[in-house]
Amino acid sequence: xxxxxxxxxxxxxxxxxxxxxxxxxxxxxxxxxxxxxxxxxxxxxxxxxxxxxxxxxxxxxxxxxxxxxxxxxxxxxxxxxxxxxxxxxxxxxxxxxxxxxxxxxxxxxxxxxxxxxxxxxxxxxxxxxxxxxxxxxxxxxxxxxxxxxxxxxxxxxxxxxxxxxxxxxxxxxxxxxxxxxxxxxxxxxxxxxxxxxxxxxxxxxxxxxxxxxxxxxxxxxxxxxxxxxxxxxxxxxxxxxxxxxxxxxxxxxxxxxxxxx
Numbered sequence: 001x002x003x004x005x006x007x008x009x010x011x012x013x014x015x016x017x018x019x020x021x022x023x024x025x026x027x028x029x030x031x032x033x034x035x036x037x038x039x040x041x042x043x044x045x046x047x048x049x050x051x052x053x054x055x056x057x058x059x060x061x062x063x064x065x066x067x068x069x070x071x072x073x074x075x076x077x078x079x080x081x082x083x084x085x086x087x088x089x090x091x092x093x094x095x096x097x098x099x100x101x102x103x104x105x106x107x108x109x110x111x112x113x114x115x116x117x118x119x120x121x122x123x124x125x126x127x128x129x130x131x132x133x134x135x136x137x138x139x140x141x142x143x144x145x146x147x148x149x150x151x152x153x154x155x156x157x158x159x160x161x162x163x164x165x166x167x168x169x170x171x172x173x174x175x176x177x178x179x180x181x182x183x184x185x186x187x188x189x190x191x192x193x194x195x196x197x198x199x200x201x202x203x204x205x206x207x208x209x210x211x212x213x214x215x216x217x218x219x220x221x222x223x224x225x226x227x228x229x230x231x232x233x234x235x236x237x238x239x240x241x242x243x244x245x246x247x248x249x250x251x252x253x254x255x256x257x258x259x260x261x
Contacts, residue, residue, distance in 0.1 A: 011184065
């Protein structure tokens with residue numbers, strides 16, 4: 001163990017913190033950084049989190065990335081129909097990596113450009129409309145830019161957010177719960193007035209002005225804005241255990257190394 005850590009490690013700790021105190025709900029995280037982050041949360045501050053093996057079972061130990069495939073300790077069966085029971089009941093926290101995010105927290109993972117004649121066609125809406133209206137949602141953006149954080153609405157609204165113009169009178173918005181956005185520059189949340197997005201911490205060496213310059217809409221600054229915390233030595237041990245081949249190092253084009261004070 002050394003005193004060095006990287007930007008990827010900082011982002012993993014930030015992702016883990018998004019799941020802090022969630023209790024006994026399913027944690028679903030997509031991509032290396034969020035996945036290790038969810039595993040870190042379960043093995044440290046929030047052991048009640050429930051995780052799957054990515055197929056059909058609940059597991060007590062998060063799956064290792066790129067390591068030897070071993071038979072995990074199973075704690076339950078999570079077939080396809082039970083997944084929907086969990087989704088509809090709200091007992092899930094998902095961290096996705098969308099193509100676009102707008103100021104209202106609406107997300108797009110379907111297409112870039114006009115929906116009928118897109119410049120880029122991706123996965124489609126998949127289950128995002130139902131997911132985003134029924135349980136906790138967080139987001140991960142590996143490259144913070146105005147192409148990701150767009151000026152107006154996202155090109156295709158796949159995941160719902162807090163845009164009042166998208167809600168008809170009488171619609172129940174109570175289940176919408178947007179929590180965190182972790183990027184390569186900072187950590188943001190929706191705790192501003194009327195759920196406005198604000199910056200809650202800056203990664204080492206990043207300024208608020210840099211984040212604003214890379215965002216297509218105005219951001220708020222948290223009153224206690226500070227630096228995103230580095231991993232503790234104990235957390236680094238867990239991170240290295242969950243990612244023994246250091247796949248996280250390639251998550252960012254530039255993955256600077258820092259030294260603990």
